[in-house]
Amino acid sequence: MSKQPKYRQVADALRREIVNGAFDRDRRLPSESELSARFDASRNTVRSGLALLVSEGLITSSQGLGYEVRSHEVFELNASRFENLNFPHNGDAYNTDVTNAGRRPHQTFRVEMLPAPEEVAERLKIEKGSKAVLRFCHRYVDDVPWSTQATYYPAWLIEESPRLAEPGDIEEGTTRYLAARGIEQIGYFDEIATRMPTPEEARLLEMSAGVPVLLWTRTGYSADRPIRCTITTFRGDLNRMNYEIGDLAGRSENT
Amino acid sequence: MSKQPKYRQVADALRREIVNGAFDRDRRLPSESELSARFDASRNTVRSGLALLVSEGLITSSQGLGYEVRSHEVFELNASRFENLNFPHNGDAYNTDVTNAGRRPHQTFRVEMLPAPEEVAERLKIEKGSKAVLRFCHRYVDDVPWSTQATYYPAWLIEESPRLAEPGDIEEGTTRYLAARGIEQIGYFDEIATRMPTPEEARLLEMSAGVPVLLWTRTGYSADRPIRCTITTFRGDLNRMNYEIGDLAGRSENT
């Protein structure tokens, strides 16, 4: 153990107190000047320590208020049931799930035609830079931004299914609309990654420092080619995904 | 658009240059004192801007060397094939995958008996605080720490399958060993989450600031109850997971 710099000692001491529940009363931490006195360090040094805890996602700060221990509430999304192939949902699993949890869902929606981003073009097997329809959804729970969802459809699909390019909801759900026009999604390829948010993402999802995003890219296939690519960006502190694989009878048993 | 603080202007300007590839030659950024002169800001202000980019995962810094644009190389793990129920792998999919990618895998391994952590006990449906066997694996690729994997087995399972609690590899793979003793895993429940690493995780995985971890929790079930819980902690900058669902004939087509 080599000697730690003072700002790390501050961070380590406070972290230990936080996980031990020392601030569970009102979640408020002492002010910077109090900590400065307690640790015999300058205000800037204390700030460095606090910044470390912020970047670890342990605490938040707000001007004029102080530092607070972050509280978590996680929403779970079942990705293997979300668009079950045998029981396609009615286009609104999100609203149903959120309402069932006793929360108030809310979303904004827009449709546009634009050149497909490179990683989308690859997955849809279309020329880089060729046009695609983007249906974009910004989701909230109780007015807290929760996730964004961007679904891209290749241009060739629009000729056969023009309503995809029209603004406004598709009542029966896009999956059913496509199925009714003979285009059936029979398989999905899901990719899951994480990273820190871009400034744009941080703005849209109102994410504070120390919170990563969870990226879920789902490419849907018909029998012979990809027909859509959906990129969902979750706030990492509020969301978790799960998959059910095989026979889970043993999960609901009362053993 | 309100006026941004100076350190954000510094970060925004540098971020724009980075994504535009301005430093693609040698990936080195100008020194703090150069930037201080260029932006007419104190060294500390420039440092605040750079710290922002570090926490976004865009750049790294090393004492005596300077700041560098971070480069990424991602390893993809197929979670739906990883332990395919019909074709159980030989206990070493990780080594195979890494070697196939032309890289050199390496791992350390240990076994111990301890009280199950709360979130593990819940998933294994055992009493909080009751004993479990932990088989822990620390994985490297070309000597870079890549992930850790902790698998917990409930104590009742050990009585029937004592080799689980013995140190050292199980040649044929734990899944096959269990199957040979009449305990067949017929289903999995996967949970995926992300957050910033704890100091302990950052140490084990040698993660620098601005990189989140990807957490994969797999609970395996027999016909009537959970038999194991595996928690894999990935470096978020090096790993991505994927799942194949349904019929993906359209993925390999040459359309």
Next chain:
DNA sequence: TAGTGGTCTAGACCACCTC
């Protein structure tokens, strides 16, 4: 030895929130 980033200080002033 020279140049890089890392730590720390003391103090100034601003912006925001609560009372």
Next chain:
DNA sequence: AGGTGGTCTAGACCACTAC
């Protein structure tokens, strides 16, 4: 008005890397 965090400065000294 008074307390909180947010921004910024100027300067000192330390630790690491390169040559």
